[in-house]
Amino acid sequence: MEKKDVIGIVGAGLIGRAWACVFARADHPVQLWDPEPSLRARMPELLRAMLEEAGNDPAAADRVTVCETLEEALRGAALVQESCPEILDIKRELFARMDQSAAPDTILASSSSALVASEFAAGLPGARRCLVAHPVNPPHVIPVVELCPSPETDAGILSRAEAIYAGAGQVPVLLNHEIPGFVLNRLQAVLLAEALRLVSEGVCSVQGLDDTIRHGLGRRWALMGPLETISLNAPEGLHDYMRRYGPMLGRLADDGAGAEAFSDRAADIVGAAFPHSGPDSVRARTAWRDRELAALDHHLHSRNAKD
Amino acid sequence: MEKKDVIGIVGAGLIGRAWACVFARADHPVQLWDPEPSLRARMPELLRAMLEEAGNDPAAADRVTVCETLEEALRGAALVQESCPEILDIKRELFARMDQSAAPDTILASSSSALVASEFAAGLPGARRCLVAHPVNPPHVIPVVELCPSPETDAGILSRAEAIYAGAGQVPVLLNHEIPGFVLNRLQAVLLAEALRLVSEGVCSVQGLDDTIRHGLGRRWALMGPLETISLNAPEGLHDYMRRYGPMLGRLADDGAGAEAFSDRAADIVGAAFPHSGPDSVRARTAWRDRELAALDHHLHSRNAKD
Numbered sequence: 366m367e368k369k370d371v372i373g374i375v376g377a378g379l380i381g382r383a384w385a386c387v388f389a390r391a392d393h394p395v396q397l398w399d400p401e402p403s404l405r406a407r408m409p410e411l412l413r414a415m416l417e418e419a420g421n422d423p424a425a426a427d428r429v430t431v432c433e434t435l436e437e438a439l440r441g442a443a444l445v446q447e448s449c450p451e452i453l454d455i456k457r458e459l460f461a462r463m464d465q466s467a468a469p470d471t472i473l474a475s476s477s478s479a480l481v482a483s484e485f486a487a488g489l490p491g492a493r494r495c496l497v498a499h500p501v502n503p504p505h506v507i508p509v510v511e512l513c514p515s516p517e518t519d520a521g522i523l524s525r526a527e528a529i530y531a532g533a534g535q536v537p538v539l540l541n542h543e544i545p546g547f548v549l550n551r552l553q554a555v556l557l558a559e560a561l562r563l564v565s566e567g568v569c570s571v572q573g574l575d576d577t578i579r580h581g582l583g584r585r586w587a588l589m590g591p592l593e594t595i596s597l598n599a600p601e602g603l604h605d606y607m608r609r610y611g612p613m614l615g616r617l618a619d620d621g622a623g624a625e626a627f628s629d630r631a632a633d634i635v636g637a638a639f640p641h642s643g644p645d646s647v648r649a650r651t652a653w654r655d656r657e658l659a660a661l662d663h664h665l666h667s668r669n670a671k672d
Numbered sequence: 673m674e675k676k677d678v679i680g681i682v683g684a685g686l687i688g689r690a691w692a693c694v695f696a697r698a699d700h701p702v703q704l705w706d707p708e709p710s711l712r713a714r715m716p717e718l719l720r721a722m723l724e725e726a727g728n729d730p731a732a733a734d735r736v737t738v739c740e741t742l743e744e745a746l747r748g749a750a751l752v753q754e755s756c757p758e759i760l761d762i763k764r765e766l767f768a769r770m771d772q773s774a775a776p777d778t779i780l781a782s783s784s785s786a787l788v789a790s791e792f793a794a795g796l797p798g799a800r801r802c803l804v805a806h807p808v809n810p811p812h813v814i815p816v817v818e819l820c821p822s823p824e825t826d827a828g829i830l831s832r833a834e835a836i837y838a839g840a841g842q843v844p845v846l847l848n849h850e851i852p853g854f855v856l857n858r859l860q861a862v863l864l865a866e867a868l869r870l871v872s873e874g875v876c877s878v879q880g881l882d883d884t885i886r887h888g889l890g891r892r893w894a895l896m897g898p899l900e901t902i903s904l905n906a907p908e909g910l911h912d913y914m915r916r917y918g919p920m921l922g923r924l925a926d927d928g929a930g931a932e933a934f935s936d937r938a939a940d941i942v943g944a945a946f947p948h949s950g951p952d953s954v955r956a957r958t959a960w961r962d963r964e965l966a967a968l969d970h971h972l973h974s975r976n977a978k979d
Contacts, residue, residue: 552867
């Protein structure tokens with residue numbers, strides 16, 4: 366078997382650990398570091414549990430070396446996936462350290478969802494090898510990863526990163542330039558705003574709103590994206606669809622809610638529908654969700670739906 | 673086994689036939705009528721094929737009686753599902769005919785996606801038993817149905833309709849009042865607008881955009897609606913989430929695209945990504961989609977994900 370690239374994991378919270386699992390189960394040697402020693406100490410067992418929950422072989426955790434220092438985690442790595450708190454000063458400092466220690470060709474990728482590389486890698490000698498690789502929570506059961514370069518990111522670096530993520534079973538989506546929220550969170554934000562407005566106005570219940578997606582649009586969209594979906598919803602294809610439905614959909618979009626929908630009233634209405642009694646029940650429901658996401662991923666793979 | 677309600681199906685295009693399958697496979701006697709005799713003549717075979725494609729027993733088609741007249745289809749029916757062209761004059765005339773012929777307690781439900789009951793049932797003596805029951809295309813593989821009453825629709829009728837759809841395996845969502853696009857198409861419209869804008873501006877490719885949903889948000893949303901999803905995405909639940917992310921999401925929502933996104937440019941870009949060569953390839957891809965939707969529905973049922 367071909368020798369797999371060494372992957373560095375910096376930050377071993379939920380997202381970092383999920384990334385470690387992604388690469389370890391794809392046979393990569395993984396070097397993991399977290400600033401917190403008590404978290405490092407729990408590492409083999411946390412990773413094994415995560416792999417098992419996702420229906421993967423827990424022995425893959427054996428490919429993960431827990432490092433005592435940041436520099437050890439970077440040594441010989443082809444790519445480093447950073448998943449630390451999204452605070453600009455912290456990220457800038459961390460990237461400055463990593464840029465100093467890592468070999469010149471090592472790709473430095475951040476799981477950042479809001480900060481962009483032109484912010485946290487600005488002015489670094491190795492800015493060309495820095496980028497955002499934004500996963501969906503959690504990446505070991507949802508494969509998409511948004512790759513967002515800064516204006517300084519080298520095109521070859523971006524291509525190599527794309528190949529590494531794809532080779533490990535993820536689905537990389539390339540952004541051509543930086544934009545707030547990248548793609549996924551922009552789509553989520555506009556849908557959430559309208560969802561919150563509809564329940565705030567009493568058009569339907571919170572459960573009903575969720576059902577229109579879970580038992581409706583979400584079914585389609587787990588198989589086929591929204592643009593391919595509409596390309597099939599008129600007999601003659603996409604232009605036919607836009608002709609028939611574009612004006613009506615445009616009117617609905619113009620009427621879509623904005624920031625005002627994220628109100629205290631909306632929070633109270635939705636909060637009352639999901640009265641999680643605290644972190645324990647959030648964790649339990651989250652564990653259920655991740656098990657189902659893993660099962661869904663296996664189902665889709667088995668159907669060759671990923672064509 | 674309890675005697676199941678007779679269901680009338682008026683209009684046997686794709687949606688009407690899918691509804692016939694929904695009720696027939698749930699053991700309802702179905703009385704189907706379409707104005708087009710040549711379509712009526714093809715009926716047993718079209719229904720058997722549809723059932724088989726969806727992994728259902730094609731013998732369920734035997735429960736469907738093809739009627740020669742509209743009045744026969746209505747006779748003794750507890751509920752009539754109408755799926756005819758969405759042209760107001762046609763629907764008003766059809767509902768006037770049905771209101772005249774159907775027994776007073778028969779529920780008259782329309783699959784309408786744009787017209788509302790206060791438009792097509794206005795002034796009818798039986799307006800109290802008329803409503804919209806809007807499915808997702810196609811209802812035999814996607815279970816959600818939006819029930820939208822007019823101000824005249826009787827609450828008991830609405831409850832009975834809800835029970836009938838739920839009993840047949842669908843997921844009814846009650847709207848409390850009429851609103852353009854109901855719920856589902858409003859959510860789809862705002863997401864589509866932003867999706868079209870992002871690809872029009874070259875932020876990412878059409879395939880990439882679709883991947884963020886298909887291999888990202890769509891995965892979550894096939895298991896759990898968007899509001900329950902956010903209730904789990906912060907340690908302390910929904911209010912915690914809104915505190916942490918509300919402002920940022922609000923800014924993104926304010927920046928969401930409107931009607932201008934449904935442009936010729938967008939149509940060209942998306943059309944080029946999905947160059948279906950005509951109705952045949954649309955049909956073939958649609959058949960694939962419906963088979964996968966049926967398989968997904970079976971997978972979710974088998975996981976008891978429908979909790």
